[in-house]
Amino acid sequence: MSAQVEPVRAAAAAEPAAPMVDVRGVRKVYRRDAEEITVLDGMDLRVPAGEFVALMGPSGSGKTTLLNLIAGIDRPTSGQVVVAGTDVARLSESELARWRSRNVGFIFQFYNLIPVLRAVENVELPLLLTSLSKRERRERALTALKIVGLADRSGHYPRQLSGGQEQRVAIARAIVGDPSVLVADEPTGDLDAKSAEDILALMETLNREFHKTIVMVTHDPRAAARAHVQHHLDKGVLRQD
Amino acid sequence: MKFLPFVLKHLRRNWIRTLSTVVAMAICIFLFCTLQTVLASINDMLASTSANRLISRNAVSLVFSLPLAYEARIGSVPGVKRVATTAWFGGSLPAKKEGKADAGAETTTDWSSFFPNMAVEAEPYFQMYPEFEIPPDQYKNFLGDLKGAVIGRKLANKYGWKLGDHFFLESFIPPYRKKDGPFEFTVDAIFDTDPVKHPNTDTNLMLFHYKYLYEATGRHIAAGTFNIEIDDASKAGAISKAIDTQFENSDAQTHTETEQAFTAGFISMAGNLAFLLNSIGLAVSFTILLVTANTMSMAVRERRTEIAVLKTLGFSSLQVMGLIVAEALALGALGGGLGLGGSHGLMFFLTHTPGVKDMLAGIGLSELHLKPMIAAMGFAVALGLGLAAGFVPAMNAYRSRITDMLRTV
Numbered sequence: 001m002s003a004q005v006e007p008v009r010a011a012a013a014a015e016p017a018a019p020m021v022d023v024r025g026v027r028k029v030y031r032r033d034a035e036e037i038t039v040l041d042g043m044d045l046r047v048p049a050g051e052f053v054a055l056m057g058p059s060g061s062g063k064t065t066l067l068n069l070i071a072g073i074d075r076p077t078s079g080q081v082v083v084a085g086t087d088v089a090r091l092s093e094s095e096l097a098r099w100r101s102r103n104v105g106f107i108f109q110f111y112n113l114i115p116v117l118r119a120v121e122n123v124e125l126p127l128l129l130t131s132l133s134k135r136e137r138r139e140r141a142l143t144a145l146k147i148v149g150l151a152d153r154s155g156h157y158p159r160q161l162s163g164g165q166e167q168r169v170a171i172a173r174a175i176v177g178d179p180s181v182l183v184a185d186e187p188t189g190d191l192d193a194k195s196a197e198d199i200l201a202l203m204e205t206l207n208r209e210f211h212k213t214i215v216m217v218t219h220d221p222r223a224a225a226r227a228h229v230q231h232h233l234d235k236g237v238l239r240q241d
Numbered sequence: 242m243k244f245l246p247f248v249l250k251h252l253r254r255n256w257i258r259t260l261s262t263v264v265a266m267a268i269c270i271f272l273f274c275t276l277q278t279v280l281a282s283i284n285d286m287l288a289s290t291s292a293n294r295l296i297s298r299n300a301v302s303l304v305f306s307l308p309l310a311y312e313a314r315i316g317s318v319p320g321v322k323r324v325a326t327t328a329w330f331g332g333s334l335p336a337k338k339e340g341k342a343d344a345g346a347e348t349t350t351d352w353s354s355f356f357p358n359m360a361v362e363a364e365p366y367f368q369m370y371p372e373f374e375i376p377p378d379q380y381k382n383f384l385g386d387l388k389g390a391v392i393g394r395k396l397a398n399k400y401g402w403k404l405g406d407h408f409f410l411e412s413f414i415p416p417y418r419k420k421d422g423p424f425e426f427t428v429d430a431i432f433d434t435d436p437v438k439h440p441n442t443d444t445n446l447m448l449f450h451y452k453y454l455y456e457a458t459g460r461h462i463a464a465g466t467f468n469i470e471i472d473d474a475s476k477a478g479a480i481s482k483a484i485d486t487q488f489e490n491s492d493a494q495t496h497t498e499t500e501q502a503f504t505a506g507f508i509s510m511a512g513n514l515a516f517l518l519n520s521i522g523l524a525v526s527f528t529i530l531l532v533t534a535n536t537m538s539m540a541v542r543e544r545r546t547e548i549a550v551l552k553t554l555g556f557s558s559l560q561v562m563g564l565i566v567a568e569a570l571a572l573g574a575l576g577g578g579l580g581l582g583g584s585h586g587l588m589f590f591l592t593h594t595p596g597v598k599d600m601l602a603g604i605g606l607s608e609l610h611l612k613p614m615i616a617a618m619g620f621a622v623a624l625g626l627g628l629a630a631g632f633v634p635a636m637n638a639y640r641s642r643i644t645d646m647l648r649t650v
Binding site for chain 1: 250558
């Protein structure tokens, strides 16, 4: 979709064997007063390009922390997180923000749409950071909404949409910048079974037809079953099934 | 600019809160601009005074007069160049007699058509007020006409008076009223002033012979004040003291001060008006700052998730901070614009409403309008308040980590 991501892709493509996500020996320790809590302990994970991976595990196992590290919204205490050829831990805050806008699409459990913006404006939001003209931004946002099947709801505010529709708008917002990786934190966790099924089908389509690498955290075994690979985390350690 | 719609949409998020904040800000700027305009007008009036002129009045109060015999004694004080007897007439046009030569029996007075008018001892007075530029032939006519009046250009334009026109005035001060009706005047001269040399001199003024007032009232009145010209402004203090010392043991003690101090005292009557008005302005501004800061903090606190989302999407911390500051500035700009409009509207109302405008003119505030400099200052204060109110929440948003903000929801 975007010409801006081409150099990043080209770099990734130069090393065919390089995975899209490469987590090496990552530790993540949180401090609470004097106490240290190790959330991830020597984590290794490789996700090839075009893969659809599900991360499962009990609460507190470190799934979301790992997802945040992959998305570049958190930093490891030690170890490397290389995504789309970039070691995200080495980037400054502003570089990391720019990198996120070009390489990662984030799908939240509670959609997190901006309530004062219409669906198309929500989708357009990441494109405000590009040099695209207003018309181009609007066209791309509408295309993304079309992909998720909500072109006819572009003028609706989030409060006028169902949960499933809101999540589809959120997915459109995640893919509008044509990122290399989609990370989803329990994307069906707040949806009824039917809507959840629709969202998972949409994610499968994005993976299959648009070759998006997807890393999804979920508690739902049915959702995890849609992924190509399932990883189970337990107390900060990965166990591959 | 592409972020502007985003900022404005957020302002519409909570209409009531935004509106109340904007109105609060508008009231602050309205008060600031209105008070500053009044102060500026007073300062202009004070700036039109001369350091070479003193005014001697009754030490008890301006309400009481001084014996006419004081004039010669004041004139004998070393450093005094000339003295003119004056009396603030306080006259208004009779409601039904304007422009008629015959005063008739009716004595209804239109107090709403009030303008400054004074009885002066013409020759010394006009010599010490060179800013009143009167054509020599008109001045000569005036000197030879007991019922003659010198009126300022603005006053002439206001009532459409021309040379030779007659009008009547009735004073609200009992000793200055005649039994046989209002005073009749003839426009003998119209004065102008150099707007470059004397930009603050008001021409909404009428002056007439003190002798006319004195004789028409049966020679029972005394002097309202003595206007005094001195040869050295730096000796004003010493000369004032010398004058007042002369009358220290008399029934009517004098209080002599510079024209500027006299005017300031006349306007404020009591206390420091400038300090009072500025204090009110400052207190209101500080209160509004707290209100706006609280509003912005609440608005940002409610949007922690959205801020986290923006950062996740790739907005840098600086950009997020900029959006919040822009929102606060927009609040300031809206409030400032509304406040400026309100202040301008009030000034327009005051200076265009019959009765009110004349009353203001009567105390020398005929030039009451929102000056561009004050408007600019008011708008800058509004933006400053917005910036100050938005800065702390914006800094918090700047510093907050995405994971922390998402977790606290």
